[in-house]
C-alpha cells in the first residue's frame with residue numbers, strides 16, 4: 154500500500170515541504186505521497202488522532218502545533234524532549250514517536266551562513282519565543298555565546314522559556330525599547346523566529362526599526378516567502394547588512410525528517426532542485442545548499 158506522509162500546520166498552503174519531500178520519496182523510489190494538511194487549531198487535537206486512524210506513516214509539524222505534537226506523541230526522542238517541541242513524527246507499530254529536526258537543521262544552516270558572512274563572534278538578539286525560538290536557543294547553547302537577548306510580544310511566554318532553557322546561559326528578556334538603548338558594542342546577530350503575521354504592513358519592519366543598524370552584524374530570518382524577500386531580509390538589504398531567509402534551514406531540517414522516516418540518506422541535492430524549481434525567481438538556489 155502507498156505510504157502516506159504530511160505536513161500539518163495552520164496556515165500551511167505556502168509550505169514548500171510537499172514539493173521537496175515528494176521529490177525525495179520519488180528519487181529514492183519509495184511509494185509514498187506527502188501532502189499539506191491545514192488543521193483548524195480549535196479542533197487540532199481530535200484531527201490529529203484521526204490521522205492515526207488513517208494509518209499515516211509520518212508527518213512534519215509546523216506552527217502552531219509543535220508544542221501540541223510534543224504533548225500528543227507516545228514517545229519523545231532526543232532534543233525534542235529538552236525543548237518540548239516536536240516537528241517530526243514517525244508512526245511505528247501504531248505508536249507515534251516525536252523528534253525535533255529544527256535544532257540540527259538551524260545549526261547547519263546558521264553555521265554556514267555565519268561562515269559565509271565571515272562573522273565568527275558577537276552577541277545575539279532572538280525575536281520571538283515560540284517553538285522555533287526554543288530550537289534556536291538550544292542550538293545557540295552549543296556555541297560560545299556571550300549574550301542573548303530575547304524579544305517577544307507576550308512577556309509571559311518568554312518567562313516560561315527562560316525558566317526552562319536559560320540555566321547558566323546569559324539569556325535575558327528585553328522589550329524592543331530596551332534594545333534601542335541597551336546594545337553595547339557592535340556585532341549583534343539578529344535571528345527572527347516571529348511568524349509572518351507579526352509583520353502586518355509590508356514594506357515596514359517594526360521589530361527591527363528601533364535598532365541602531367550600525368550595531369547589527371547579520372540578520373537570519375527563519376521565515377521565507379515564495380516570491381520576494383521577507384520583511385527582515387528586505388530591512389537588512391536596505392541597510393547593507395548580510396542576511397538570509399529560512400530556506401536553507403527548511404531544507405536541512407526536512408532532510409533530517411526524511412532520514413528519520415525512511416532510514417535512508419536524504420537526496421539533498423534532488424530536494425534542493427525541487428525547491429529551486431518551485432521558486433524560479435530564486436537564482437541563488439540550489440547553489441546555496443551545496444557543500
Ligand SMILES: NC(=O)c1ccc[n+]([C@@H]2O[C@H](COP(=O)([O-])OP(=O)(O)OC[C@H]3O[C@@H](n4cnc5c(N)ncnc54)[C@H](OP(=O)(O)O)[C@@H]3O)[C@@H](O)[C@H]2O)c1
Pocket residue numbers: 215216217219255258280281282283284285286305306307310346347348349350351352375376377399400402403404406
Ligand atoms: N525555515 C524553517 O525551517 C523553519 C522552521 C521552524 C519555523 N519556521 C518559521 O518560524 C516562524 C515561527 O514558527 P514557530 O513554530 O516558532 O511559531 P509559534 O510557536 O506559533 O511562535 C510564533 C511567534 O510569533 C509571534 N507572533 C505571532 N503573531 C504575532 C503578531 N501578530 N505580532 C507579534 N508577534 C507575533 C509569537 O508571539 P507571542 O508569543 O506573543 O504570541 C511567537 O513569538 C514561522 O514563520 C515558521 O514558518 C521556519
